[in-house]
Amino acid sequence: MKNQFVADVLYQIADLLDLKGEIFFKTRAYRTAAQAIEVLDEDIEVVAKEGRLREIPGVGEALAKKIKELIDTGKLEYFEKLKKEIPVGLLNMLKIPGLGPKKVAAVYQHLGIKTIEQLRQACLEGKLRTLDGFGETTENNILRGIQLLEKTRGRVLLNVAYEDGMKYIDYLKQCNEIQRLSIAGSLRRMKETIGDIDILASSDNPDKVMNYFVEYSDVQRVLLKGSTKTSVVLKDDLQVDLRVVKEESFGSALQYFTGSKEHNVKMRGIAIKQGFKLNEYGLFDKETNEYIVGKDEKEIYNKLGLMYIEPELRENRGEIEMAEKHKLPKLIMYNDVKGDFHVHSNWSDGSESIQTIAEYTQSKGYEYIGIADHSQSLKVARGLSEEKVVKKIKEVEKVNKKLVDFKVLCGTECDIKPDGSLDYSNKVLKLFDFVYAGVHSTFKMTREEMTKRVTKAIENEHVDFLAHPTCRLIGRREPFDLDMEQVIDVAKETNTFLEINAFPDRLDLNDLHARLGKEKGVKFVLGTDAHSLTHLDFMQYGVATARRGWLEKKDVLNTYPLKEIERFLSR
């Protein structure tokens, strides 16, 4: 599918036009279309072939022509021309969080700054504050933004690597020279960002496997090719490493290449203390070098007197000590989830009707679905007026009448205002089956102010869940400086569930905060924040984060059957 590719080109055109100082509505047309294409549930090539491009919101005749050219030729002349007019460095500068096109255009015009490096230098030398509308604070914000950008550079979000990795695995499964096959590395540990994809295979014919590996259609270039390791770069610039080992070493190699490095260092130390030697080829006797085990990961952990440790826990955060004491938690499983609570319908800014969402999620195996549209003051996201809330509740009742063994719960994602009050009156909040409270604007506050704002909101008796508690966007917006311990304490006192938002650029709460919450006895709810049907599949990244946070089935609301959910929500 070329959807993301087409959307990305349109976003870049919008950025370039912004830089050129183009009138606002023209830029907006490109962004609207890009957004619509990103969440499209169909292949854009099929839509183009059937002449239905103009049915996509924001796509008029001129834009449809451009999209068609892009799909047919892989290029767009208009885009190429624009790129020649504007230095590419300026586009890179736009990636700095908090730096918009106006400011980028200004530093280019007045100071001749064309690259991020020149911009950093100018900030350090205090040159920006000479410009209109810039000050010392702007310089500091830009420097912080550059740092944030560098932290995630060269890494991709979990879902991007996961989709690439699974597609590659499907391809490799067709190779009959391969005996066993697995994802390894940070992707197997389901970390929130991934540097490169690691794949492990066992075979007696490594060279044939490597030949097959590099012939994959998404490979852009081959970095190195040997008979134990081969590395390629995919068309989306992500690197994939394949290692091939003998069947008897598959378990030890999987253990080694899954990492993390810190986990492995500790494991090798434990092996040595017990008179063994552990490496990617197996577990050996330290004195005689005799092979002991290595075919399966589990044997290695058990031979060392440890419980098997799930990949998501392997970060050397105490998991090895707990495995020694046989006290590891029994982690929530990916198929434990019986429903999603954070879904936007076309009543606000989602793309599907409540009926469609209900049918789709029931067919996926869910028992219930919570629709949580935005509240009234969130105009950009088409938040619902109080009047519309009443209509929507009627609509949900109508849909529920048609459903068997499935229930739609009518909720809201109610905005938390800067003073901690909520965007609906208590009279309206009472009408919903459940209420999420969440911050959506005015992010710049001190730690004290933000903590007070959030705790005040969850103290409202109608609030059941706190949505994306720190509001971070990975690589784009830092989490709030919140007193998380205090938020957790208040959540516990008020029986508020903290969300683990499963949308891949949020994963908020993160793994560490989830673990802190569990230790303090708070409960969690998983929500995908879906705005289209495809987004509903993000649930697995929420479960992954819960697992990385040591959570068990009982800690997560979504694992409970409908009856218990209803009992809880009617308190």
Ligand code: DGT
């Ligand atoms: P990434 O790719 O940055 O997201 O993170 P990883 O963990 O996938 O790291 P990567 O791809 O460099 O290496 C894959 C695994 O191989 C890593 O998790 C542990 C193992 N490994 C790599 N280099 C070393 C090393 O120098 N020592 C040890 N003990 N293990 C290593």
Ligand code: CA
């Ligand atoms: Ca890796």
Ligand code: CA
């Ligand atoms: Ca690697």
